[in-house]
Amino acid sequence: MNSTLFLQSDISNPYLTYKTMLQNNPVYWDETNKIWALYSYEDCVSILKDPKAEIPTVNPNNEQKLNKKALEILNNLTRLSNGIQHKISKEIAMLLFSKMKSVDITSILSQLIKNNLAANKMDWVNSVCKKLPLLVVLKSFNFEDKDCSFILYQIESLVKIMLPQKTEEQVKSINEISExxxxxxEKQLFQLSFYESLSAKITESNALSLDEIKTISISNLIGLFIQSFDAGRGILSNSLLQILNNKTFSTKTEIEKSVIETLRFDPPIHxxxxxxVEDIFIGESLIKKNDSILLVLASANRDPKKFKNESKFDMERNTNTENLTFGIGGHMCLAKHFSIHLATEALWFLFNEFKTIKILENNIQYEPMINARLPKVIWISLQ
Ligand code: HEM
Structure with a gap:
């Protein structure tokens, strides 16, 4: 039997594996990796909504030897917390997110294209996808250009802080840049006009000191950078590939529908x-306290019980928005609409600006990651 955990770089079509598992083993105990894997839409939703299924601890007892600042960031991230700690950090993350000022996505994009286009060719992933979502977030919080450049340069190392397992090298670079x-x-947070009222609001509803609120706020602002990087990169890459493949670029609405269908059909996060935290049943399978579960969202997105003609890219299917790519329940992504809007604006600008866009890659290679399917490079020609 296949392992449930594989590197996306090692497999050309993971959807065939998901299909087989959904048909034959929708609730599967992977003995090698000691993890349950769930492949159906219904089971993924029920676990995502179940308070007895918590986010696993990354780096228990600091076994990875992160330094003080790196540990402070990791331990305060809403994405990785549970219970009351999650309630507070999520409230702070959402307040920060809601205060983002609107920035002109297309002018940032057009600058990135100008800086990177040579002989009408450009690597879409490294020139745009790895930069645009994070730059939009940074500029929405008024970070200065030199700070934007520094964070942009370091983000690829910093995002490794989320990995359940880290190499010594990864820990070393996380430790080097965290402080x-x-x-x-921290400096920027105090310049934001809304920060004082944000921290007053949080002290009112929670018994926390101003210093504690400051640390949670800084960590979760950094969390927004981290979260925007991999997934943001993936939505832009995968949507471009699908739109070109399906030739669905004639109107902005078509682009938006294609982005949403890409999130179901070929999502960045798998x-x-x-x-x-307590024994539960999924169908007839007993999942015991302390058992780990892998929720295969990309398989749930192709569950024929939910999505008719599930293997077809169909931007008109009326259930497409119900894909599980942003999660669901208490930990659902807070940037769902932001991400879809950003990708739609960026791709609409691209297709409006250039008459002919061609992919120059024959065989897309993916990053060696377990949880995300992200093209490494996509060379395109723009005319
Ligand atoms: C295509 C783009 C994106 C995808 C597919 C995505 C996906 C997800 C998923 C699946 C989760 C839930 C994880 C779980 O329950 O286990 C999540 C949570 C989260 N996402 Fe996103 N995300 C995207 C973009 C972003 C962006 C741009 C931001 C920030 C600017 C962001 C911020 C967050 C945060 C803060 C959480 C944690 C919410 C919580 O702890 O309750 N995401 N995201």
Missing amino acids: TIFSIV NTRRIV
Whole structure:
């Protein structure tokens, strides 16, 4: 039997594997990796909504030897917390997110294209996808250009802080950059006009000191950078590939529908994990306290019980928006609409600006990641 955990770089079509598993083993115990894997839409939704299934701890007892600042960031991230800590950090993350000022996505994009286009060719992933979502977030919080450049340069190392397992090298670079990023964000946070009222609001509803609120706020602002990087990169890459493949670029509405269908059909994030804090049943399978679960969201998105003609890219299917790519329940992504809007604006600008856009890659290679399917490079020609 296949392992449920594989690198996306090692497999050309993971959807065939998901299809087989959904048909034959929708609730599967992977003995090698000691993890349950869920492949159906119904089971993924029920676990995502179940308070008995929590977010697993990354780096228990600091076994990965992160330094003080890196640990402070990791331990305060809403994405990785549970219970009351999640309630507070999510409230702060949402307040920060709601205060983002609107920035002109197309002028940032057009500058990126100008800086990177040579002989009408450009690598879409490294020139745009890895930069645009994070730059939009940074500029929405008024970060200075030099701080934007520093964070943009370091983000690829910093995002590794989320990995359940890290190499020594990854820990070393996370430790090296955490303190500087923390102090850049701290300085900027105090310049934001809304910060005082945000922290007053949080002290009113929770028994926390101003210092504690400051640390949670800085960590979750950094969390927004982290979250925007991989997934933001993926939505832009995968949507471009699908739109060109399906030739669905004639209107902005068509682009938006294609982005949403891409999120179902070829999502950047393929799975997320939970740990069970009390015995539960999924159908006839007993999931015991402390068992780990892999929720294969990309498989749930192709469950024929939910999505008719599930293997077809169909931007008109009326259930497309119900894909699970942003999660669901208490930990659902807070940037769903932001991400769809950003991708739609960026791709509409691209197709409006250039008459002919061609993919120059024959064989897209993916990053060696377990949870995300992200093209490494996509060379395109723009005429
Ligand atoms: C295509 C783009 C994106 C995808 C597919 C995505 C996906 C997800 C998923 C699946 C989760 C839930 C994880 C779980 O329950 O286990 C999540 C949570 C989260 N996302 Fe996103 N995300 C995207 C973009 C973003 C962006 C741009 C931001 C910030 C600017 C962001 C911020 C967050 C945060 C803060 C959480 C944690 C919410 C919580 O702890 O309750 N995401 N995202």
